Amino acid sequence: MFRIVVTTLLTMTIAACSAIPDQNQDPTKNNLATFRKDWKECREDYPEQGSGIHIRQWEGCMNLKGWK
Template sequence: MRLLFSVLLGVVVVACAGFPDENVDPTKNNKATYNKDLKECREDYPEQGSGVHYRQWIGCMKLKGWK
């Protein structure tokens, strides 16, 4: 049980560390646009118990121009 928890915690930390936060388009590089895009990605890829949704959100944000 501890091993599983440790692995899941490690995956979450690594996924969050690589989350895109800057847009290649300077006009979209603001908090409102970021929140809107992240909300859309969260709607497209709902949370899952395995944590795979973090990678899906990151991929979605990268498609929207966030790096």
């Protein structure tokens, strides 16, 4: 029971600290179609890993594409 509680709290903390950027600096690219395309490319470039490092890599990739 203790392990489940600790795991849940840790997961919630990590999820709260990271958020994928969803607003593009370029107004012409600030739409759902472009977001989905860029998001897909970032997920393909940085596949999911058990350690969770892929989330930071996805955030960095989206930042490089102009999403903040």
